[in-house]
Each structure stands twice: as structure tokens, then as C-alpha cells.
Amino acid sequence: MNLRDRGITVGDLLIILIIIFSTIFIIKKYNHKNQSSLSNVNTEIISLHSF
Numbered sequence: 001m002n003l004r005d006r007g008i009t010v011g012d013l014l015i016i017l018i019i020i021f022s023t024i025f026i027i028k029k030y031n032h033k034n035q036s037s038l039s040n041v042n043t044e045i046i047s048l049h050s051f
Helices: 010-049
Strands: none
Touching: none
């Protein structure tokens, strides 16, 4: 059956919401991992220069 014929069902909306929330979760996790690694590098550089 075509989507135009049957319309959007609750199952379709549920699948779309799961995809959206999982994508947001993965992006936030990836961004947090990158920011923490950059702050560790900056701290090491600062501590090396102070001696």
C-alpha cells in the first residue's frame, strides 16, 4: 500500500520519533566526547609551559 493511500499511522510516527531521538542522542554524545578531549589537551599544554 502507498503512504498516500493509507495515511500516516501511529506506528509511522513512533518510528520517526525513535529515529529523531536516537540521532540527537548520538550527536550530543559525540560532541561531548570531542569537547572533553580538547580540554584535556589544553590542560596538558598549559601545565607543560608553566614549568
